[in-house]
Amino acid sequence: ELKVEQNPLFLSMQEGKNYTIYCNYSTTSDRLYWYRQDPGKSLESLFVLLSNGAVKQEGRLMASLDTKARLSTLHITAAVHDLSATYFCAAIWVSGGNKLVFGAGTILRVKS
Amino acid sequence: GAGVSQSPSNKVTEKGKDVELRCDPISGHTALYWYRQSLGQGLEFLIYFQGNSAPDKSGLPSDRFSAERTGGSVSTLTIQRTQQEDSAVYLCASSLGRSTEAFFGQGTRLTVV
Numbered sequence: 001e002l003k004v005e006q007n008p009l010f011l012s013m014q015e016g017k018n019y020t021i022y023c024n025y026s027t028t029s030d031r032l033y034w035y036r037q038d039p040g041k042s043l044e045s046l047f048v049l050l051s052n053g054a055v056k057q058e059g060r061l062m063a064s065l066d067t068k069a070r071l072s073t074l075h076i077t078a079a080v081h082d083l084s085a086t087y088f089c090a091a092i093w094v095s096g097g098n099k100l101v102f103g104a105g106t107i108l109r110v111k112s
Numbered sequence: 113g114a115g116v117s118q119s120p121s122n123k124v125t126e127k128g129k130d131v132e133l134r135c136d137p138i139s140g141h142t143a144l145y146w147y148r149q150s151l152g153q154g155l156e157f158l159i160y161f162q163g164n165s166a167p168d169k170s171g172l173p174s175d176r177f178s179a180e181r182t183g184g185s186v187s188t189l190t191i192q193r194t195q196q197e198d199s200a201v202y203l204c205a206s207s208l209g210r211s212t213e214a215f216f217g218q219g220t221r222l223t224v225v
Binding site: 033035041042043044045048088090096097098099100101102103104105 | 143145147153154155157160162167168171203205212213214215216217218219
């Protein structure tokens with residue numbers, strides 16, 4: 001079974017600082033996704049990573065994928081308060097009928 | 113439609129009643145997912161449809177839960193004899209296929225009293 005683990009589960013950081021959220025997955029997957037969820041809202045797609053070495057950037061967020069290490073990272077550069085949200089990674093479990101499996105989420109709080 | 117549409121957005125029901133939750137995916141999307149999110153928790157996978165068939169029903173918590181999809185489009189999640197532990201936000205997502213991201217609806221907040 002595919003298991004997706006994120007760490008940290010909670011991150012409190014100062015504005016202007018950098019940090020990385022890690023997403024490990026347990027079995028082969030060739031599709032990795034990052035989502036953002038604001039309180040009381042649904043999930044918003046941030047990045048789709050489709051191949052080993054893929055790197056995507058949007059504003060202060062950059063996501064990467066290492067399929068050999070079964071690791072994806074979401075790097076936050078010079079955090080601002082508006083980035084406060086819960087961030088989820090998810091991977092496709094190919095041998096499990098293409099089920100989309102989510103990590104537990106990382107709650108990010110950026111303090112002014 | 114422009115996005116994934118779920119109805120109702122909120123549902124309060126009495127314990128023991130049956131409820132139906134509806135998901136209208138983005139037109140042309142063949143994959144459809146149902147998830148459950150309890151307060152402050154992550155996403156619990158319930159069921160996945162490819163077209164009208166569900167390759168994996170293992171996520172359904174009990175036999176009180178069932179789901180169907182007709183015409184490769186609208187899906188209905190039915191919960192029979194609701195219990196208080198069924199209270200959660202039920203999220204639906206659709207995608208073109210497994211290589212593209214899944215787009216989520218706004219969810220149905222179910223409260224069982």
